[in-house]
Amino acid sequence: MLHVTQKKPLQLPLPCPGITRVNSLSALGVVFNNRLTAADHVSTTLSSCSSMMYALRVLRDHGMRPSSLHDVYRATVLAKILYCSPACSGLTSASDRSRIDAFLKKSKRLGYCNANTPPVADLFAIVDDALFKNVC
Secondary structure, eight states: OOOOOOOOOOOOOOOTTTTOOEEEEEETTEEEEOOOOOOOHHHHHHHHHHHHHHHHHHHHHHTTTTHHHHHIIIIIOOOOOOOOHHHGGGGHHHHHHHHHHHHHHHHHHHTOOOOOOOOHHHHHHHHHHHHHHHHO
C-alpha cells in the first residue's frame, strides 16, 4: 500500500522588528532569491547581455573584424555569463541553461560569438576545472 504524504505549506518565521523580508537580494553582482535558484540571476544577466548586443552591433557596423568582435564578445558578454559560475551553476535548472544556450546560439547566428563556442554546461565545467586546478 502506497502512503501519500501531504505537503505542509511553508510557514515563515515571524518577522523581526526593523527587518524587511525580500524575495531576492543582489550581492557582488549575483542575484539570490528566496527559493535558492539561479532563475532571477539568469534573467538579470541575460537582460544585461542583451543590452551589450547593441554595442557589438555598432562595432560590427563600423567595420570591426569578426575575430576582434569575437574577442570583445568573449571579454564582455561571455565573461558576464560565466562570472561566479562555480558558485551559481549548481543552482541553475535545465530551463535556465537552455535560455543561456539560446542566447549563445543567437550570438553565433549574428556573428558576435565564435561558432565553435561550446554549450553553457560545457563552459561551466571548463570554468570549474580551471578554478579547481588553481586551488589545488
